[in-house]
Amino acid sequence: MNLLELHLHQFRSYHESVFRFEPGAIHILEGANAQGKTNIIEAIAYISNLRSFRTRNLRDLTEHGQPSFSIDAVCEHGGIREPLRIYHEAGKKKLFRFGNPVASFSRFVGTLNAVLFSPDDMMFFSGAPVLRRRFMDTELVKLSQSYTSALRASQKLLKNRNALLKKKQPEPFLLETVTEQLVDTQRTVIRQRQGFVNRLNERLREFYPVFSGGTEHLEIQYRTFVDTERNLETQMKDLYRKTRERDLRFSVTGDGIHKDDLVFLLNGYPMTAVGSQGQKRSALLALKLSLCSIIQEKTGQYPVFLLDDVFSELDPVRRQKLIDLIPQNMQVFITAAEPVQADFGNRMVCVHHIKKEINGKDKQNESQ
Ligand SMILES: Nc1ncnc2c1ncn2[C@@H]1O[C@H](COP(=O)(O)OP(=O)(O)OP(=O)(O)O)[C@@H](O)[C@H]1O
Ligand SMILES: [Mg+2]
Incomplete structure (x- = not known):
């Protein structure tokens, strides 16, 4: 998958700018601080996920x-050029594919699949579980329609169940029915989250040792409220029966996939307890490379790989290892405040000099 064109209109610091990108190339967005490099990465990630990694406020x-604002892009997948458009005004988002309006979020998200590494990801290990659940959801939603449906249904059923629990005396039959439906949809979510983590672990065994010099191993454990090795339906039904009184007392569903988490183990110890900054950064890069590999395996195409400020954070050896690990035909976007000193081998490298528009006038962003 490739991004061929990007047209930003009134997006962040871009009043009106057009960028063209070579398929399969390594694109370096080079420029001083605050010139708009991350804004470009943000726009690409936004087309992919319909969510910004920097703000919740559009x-x-x-x-x-x-x-x-609007973002127009031309992406290429499997030899097909597809124009995509996002137009946003007054809190409303309009989505277009091939010039036609797209009504649902799920029919747009992942059309251009981008995987992002950002320095802000460093919160990933120590932050609240919602960050790690969001990681699973963001990626699985782009890869599996059945996951998207099951996740949305679970979220709705959980809301309904909580609303029932808030009533003084909820109709037992209704509570039972909602709980059964919740069990059913959560089963699909748990299976797919576990499968995703298993595949990530297979890839991590290959990628993480490259960064750590082969002396360490990294493993992800998927934590949910039931044992994924045993029958999920029976366990969930038993548990919801046992916790029914407690849930009624607290007027909320205490157990469910809304509490799931991922635990990262470095040589068997929690990353949050033992990981150095460098180990966390390497783990994140290995995780993102693993994700790229899984996407390729599942869809037949590599995603677009976005690396924001990655080089300023890595020593020259790790920097070179990262470049060597980037698959040959994967299109990559790397932001850098200084010229990148590294050996790109036979890869096509395009350097874009990014400079902020001055006084509303477009200053040409040149490529070389
Ligand atoms: N909504 C907005 N409207 C206009 N300008 C904005 C808006 N949001 C951010 N900016 C401007 O965009 C610039 C920051 O862009 P960006 O974060 O892409 O910088 P950068 O090139 O990645 O810098 P660094 O190297 O420091 O990471 C700042 O000058 C900021 O004022
Ligand atoms: Mg930046």
């Missing part, structure tokens, strides 16, 4: 003083 994405 107003932040709109150029200051403007009422709307």
Whole structure:
């Protein structure tokens, strides 16, 4: 999969800018601080996930003083060129594929699949479990329609169940029915989350030792409220029967996939307890490379790989290892404040000099 064109209109610091990108190449977005490099990465990631990794407020994405923004992209997958468009105004998002409106989020998300590494990801290990659940959900939603349906249904059923629990005396039959449906949809989510983690672990065994010099191993454990080795349906039904009174007392569902988490073990110890900054960064890079490999395996195509500020954080040896690990035909975008000193072998490298527009006038962003 490749991004061929990107047209930003009133997006962040870009009033009106067009970028063209070579398929399969390594694109370096080079420029001083605050010139708009991450803004480009953010726009690409936004097309992929329909969510910004820097803000939850879409107003932040709109150029200051403007009422709307749009991102137009041309992506290529399996030899097909597909125009994509996102238009945002007054809290409303309109999505288009091939110029036609797309009604549902799930029919747009992942059309351009991008995998992102950002320095902000360093919170990934120590932050709240929601970050790690979001990681699983963001990726699985792009890969599996059945996951998307089961996840959305579970979220809705959980809301319904909680609303029932808040009533003084909920109809027992209704509570039972909602719980049964919840068990059913959660089963699909748990199976797919476990399968995803298993595949990530297989890839991590290959990628992580490259960064650590082969002396360490990294493993992810998927933690959910039932034992994934045993029958999920029976366990969930038993558990919800046993915890029914407690849930009624607290007016909330205490157990479920909404509490799932991932635990990262470095040589068998929790990453949060033993990991150095460098080990965490290496683990994240290995995780993202593993993800790229899984996406290729599942869809037949590599995603677009976005590396924001990765080089300033790595020593020259790890930097070179990362470049060597990037698959031959995967299109990559790397931001850097200084010229990148590394050996790219026979890879096509395009350097884009990024400079902020001054006084509203477009200053040409040149490529070489
Ligand atoms: N909504 C917005 N409207 C106008 N300008 C914005 C908006 N949001 C951010 N900016 C501007 O964008 C610039 C920051 O862009 P970006 O984060 O892409 O920088 P960068 O090149 O990645 O810098 P660094 O090397 O420091 O990471 C800042 O000048 C900021 O003022
Ligand atoms: Mg930046």
